[in-house]
Amino acid sequence: MRRRSILLALPAGLVTLAGCGDDSSDKGKSGKSSPSGDASSAAPSAPPSPKLVEGPLPAITAGGKFGEKPTLAKSSGDPSKDLAVKTVIAGNGATIAENDYLQAHYLGQIWASGKVFDNTFDRKAPILMQLKQGATLEGWRYALAGKKAGSRVEMAIPPAYGFAEQGNPQFGIKASDTMVFVFDVQATFNAKSSAKGKVVAQNDSAVPKVGTNTDGKAPSIEIPDGDAPTKLVAEYVIEGDGPELKATDTVLVQYKGVLWEGGKEFDSTYKRSDLTSFSLQQVVKGWSQGLTGKKVGSRVLVVVPPKLGYGDNPPSGSDIKKDSTLVFTVDILAKS
Template sequence: MRRLAGLLVVPLLLLSTAACGNDEGSQSASTKNGAPAITAGAKFGEKPTLAKGEGKPPKDLKVVVISEGKGPTLKKGDAAEVNYLGQEYDESKPFDNSFDRGEPFKLTLGAGGVIQGWEKGLEGQKVGSRVELVIPPELGYGPQGQGDIKGNATLVFVVDVLKGTTVPVSAKGTEVPQTNADLPKVGTNTDGKEPTVTVPKVDPPKKLVSNYVIEGTGPVVKPTDTVAVHYAGVLWKDGKTFDSSYAQGKTQNFPLEQVTLKGLKDGLIGKKVGSRVLLVIPPDQAFGDKAQTGIPAKSTLVFAMDILAVM
């Protein structure tokens, strides 16, 4: 289920000092491996310029390590921070890059927030590396394209892997007594499996509830943070699950500045990373009078949410 994440967060395009080789060597290696040459800015950290691809593009994913870093190796489930430039294989101008924005792109490998070419190409790369990815359409945006990217386009990306963080499987910390019988009770397991959420048969609170179930020891979440979370969401009315990242088998990233659900954003800000939090969100801070798939109008929402990492 990706429905809830799509409702909560405004999607991004890709949802889109280490050992360095010299410019000449990087360009030569790129050409030999079927990838367009980097014609300027070949060193890690520099904004690159790509040549237009020549001939037919490769049919399979090409991963060319321009320069290998000395940091940890990225694996599935890790949170990564990268800079990138993207260009269609048969074009001479990029369609997007993060270098000009001055803000790296954040993702979690395996979470499904980026195209498959990125998922496959970045897994196994070391932090501090620069890689060039040549991505066939079936691992990119396919026949439908995306924005200015035409259908069935082969994509070329130069990606600098700036950071990599292992995301825990569960909240861990001090259990906080759940003594209020008028609030839902949340399971305290820390094995990475979905916690239980038991809703009492009473009227829901009219104000936002944001309580620790397990209090972690990490930094406090700020309004500008992007958080990696695991969650189960149920309806107060009948306790039925309307969405769960556990059911998807992967965590979700919430850039809080882009979260449109007020109660969710306000409920996470100020809480410690590593915690499990009970959120009870009244309709006026959720979806109000607008029904969503699986969520009736005027619903009070209940979340058990693990704040696993800040990206």
């Protein structure tokens, strides 16, 4: 079962402007989307903040280590009407806050039947999700906020904080079903997150030079004198040690974009104080080609010639003109 992106909509900025496909490319053979938080499936408005209680919760009978696929016993008795949350394994990473992005594995099971309806462990692909109202299940928001990366968290989400009266028929979740989840939170990211790795020498005077600061502030981009390159440029500024990106991956990034001509900034996650996540299949060719094969944790200079950017059809209302060469610094924070 291949999930659809956790995001409810493409983020602001470049990805929104560049996205040209529907969600079918990320749906996989089953045609099912994730039960995690599609806008059409989740409750139309957020309920009041729930009361958090410690149980009841079904026992984890196998796969008890962090990162292992857990097996849950079938629940007995009635679930709590409140949100039951338990930290099974306490991590020592960064504390998760509202609006953070998480990289995590999870398993979901229906309380009444014990049926497992989804899990990322078998797919060997953790999810990337933003802990934000309207971007994911309300139960996840409240259960995971305040926990630390590296933690295993078990929760039982009553319908009001899951899919409410709509349920999720694709996954056999009825309107009355309480859902049980086990989350292994691998990492958390926020607007101050930056690349981590080895600084790479920038010796080519014909391409822009990018700042190497990793303090969460936007790096500088110095445009050289001379003509813009006619071919795609994609070079490490900081080389991370994470896995290489595939052309089908979803990535989480910080980025800033400027025009080669004049160096004017036209887009930046740093200015919005918000990261962005997208599929490499949903962006301009210069991004998909330039980032494919690069390592997670890296900062990459990407110079996109018009034929791999917007060409003679720039986004309406933007500062990008026809046949503009675009220059980006991209910090690759995570992938799924």
